[in-house]
Amino acid sequence: MLEIHQLGVSYGAHRALEGVNLFLAPGEVVAVLGANGAGKSSLLKALLGLVPARGQVFLDGEEVTPLILQGRTEALAARGLALVPERGGVFRNLSLRENLLLGSYRGGDPPWEEILALFPHLEKRMPQRVGSMSGGEQRMVALARALAQRPRYLLLDEPTLGLAPILARKILETLPAFTAKGVGVLLVEQNAGLALGVAQRAYLLEQGHLVREGTPEALLRDPSVRQAYLGG
Ligand SMILES: Nc1ncnc2c1ncn2[C@@H]1O[C@H](COP(=O)(O)OP(=O)(O)OP(=O)(O)O)[C@@H](O)[C@H]1O
Numbered sequence: 442m443l444e445i446h447q448l449g450v451s452y453g454a455h456r457a458l459e460g461v462n463l464f465l466a467p468g469e470v471v472a473v474l475g476a477n478g479a480g481k482s483s484l485l486k487a488l489l490g491l492v493p494a495r496g497q498v499f500l501d502g503e504e505v506t507p508l509i510l511q512g513r514t515e516a517l518a519a520r521g522l523a524l525v526p527e528r529g530g531v532f533r534n535l536s537l538r539e540n541l542l543l544g545s546y547r548g549g550d551p552p553w554e555e556i557l558a559l560f561p562h563l564e565k566r567m568p569q570r571v572g573s574m575s576g577g578e579q580r581m582v583a584l585a586r587a588l589a590q591r592p593r594y595l596l597l598d599e600p601t602l603g604l605a606p607i608l609a610r611k612i613l614e615t616l617p618a619f620t621a622k623g624v625g626v627l628l629v630e631q632n633a634g635l636a637l638g639v640a641q642r643a644y645l646l647e648q649g650h651l652v653r654e655g656t657p658e659a660l661l662r663d664p665s666v667r668q669a670y671l672g673g
């Protein structure tokens with residue numbers, strides 16, 4: 442279980458996140474919805490110690506707050522957290538194969554079969570320099586690289602951004618293959634309809650505060666959610 446208590450993030454005087462309580466169980470897909478600037482990326486970055494944070498975080502019962510406060514991203518990754526950031530998340534000057542091998546540098550091979558089942562057309566791209574790939578392909582590589590880490594908790598920051606709708610749906614529909622093995626997925630998505638289609642629970646973030654939490658069905662029924670995220 443990933444447990445987050447009273448998480449806050451400030452950039453100077455600006456409080457981007459305040460008093461956030463959230464949990465993610467193994468095997469769950471949990472969506473975080475929110476408008477631009479609501480603090481979604483700040484939440485994910487805070488969990489890897491990438492931004493100034495406060496609060497408490499436990500990973501499978503072990504407190505990892507000190508690692509977060511000290512910005513020890515590497516140690517947090519070693520404990521099973523993997524982030525697909527909003528942009529980047531790939532080594533542009535390395536080949537696809539090298540990106541995947543680096544993703545799994547802590548030991549073992551990348552789960553080649555699972556990754557290629559997810560992105561079959563990447564197979565031929567293994568020797569290609571990732572910086573020369575299209576934007577959508579680079580998003581796939583970022584996700585594949587995170588999967589190569591064999592994470593226990595996968596934090597996805599708009600993983601389908603810039604992808605064709607059919608591929609975006611395909612990617613999200615493949616998440617159950619990983620959650621079936623006990624991976625917990627925290628999914629930040631612009632596309633609320635898609636995200637609520639794959640999530641078991643969802644949170645709504647507004648101006649740094651979690652204002653709602655519930656099943657996708659409950660959120661889809663909520664008029665304010667429909668208005669703000671699903672075009673009424
Ligand atoms: N490094 C930073 N320095 C100053 N302010 C920042 C920084 N990073 C984010 N912010 C501010 O914090 C707030 C939350 O940003 P964040 O990136 O977490 O939002 P978001 O919900 O991910 O938005 P989007 O949907 O546009 O990606 C925004 O107002 C943003 O301008």
Ligand SMILES: [Mg+2]
Nearest residue numbers: 481482483527
């Ligand atoms: Mg963001």
